[in-house]
Amino acid sequence: MKRIEVKLALPVVAPLLDVIRELASGLRGELAAPLGPSDLDAEFAAAWTSELLEAQTADVAALLAMFNEEFFAEGVIAFDEDNAEQIVRATAAVRLRLRELHLKTLGDEMLESGNVELERLDDPVRKAFMCYLFLATIQELIIQHLDSSILES
């Protein structure tokens, strides 16, 4: 099985985990990408949302599980064919939530370009933006190295 290990700087990444954990808690009750406007009847929409929430919660749990004892001992996280799909989806969910709750002040254009002057940001926004970039990096790594296992699963 293909397995990717990434060595991270523990002092940099550990504080970002608090942000991810806090968002993960909110994502148990709310979809990262709300349903678009539709004419679905209320009962169907509720069942749909509930199923999506269940899947989203499982995905985010897989993301958090990556930061295990090995991470806290050696700073290493690992992706493989078993967790790649869930983690890539969870990073998308948490990034959407970060934008919704902490990064709206930056504006969408700045978020899309990534052209942000970190030193000008307030502490909480800077931390949220670092987290946003960190999750994008994880997502890119998985897409680069494990896209075929996601496509074939």
Added chain:
Amino acid sequence: MTRGQSKTEGSPAPHSAVATELEGRWLVVVLNDPVNLMSYVVLVFKKVFGFDESTARKHMLEVHERGRSVVWSGVREKAEAYAFTLQQWHLTAVLEHEDAA
């Protein structure tokens, strides 16, 4: 997703053409968001619709540049299944009837 999703792919059932004629076609439209990475959107389109790289990129760029892309059209039930799967991947998808588009 994964195997369950293959229910929404493959050859249409024989009754689909009749159903489409009766109900009209429904469009699955993906809307732009400033968060999801281009590479992620391409991956999702390949995974969900079985698009090749260039078709997936074409739709991704359409979403990025025009704000929306029609990624599939056909019977309502199947369109709903696709919209659900896209939502599971955190893309914003809406259904539109072709007459309203």
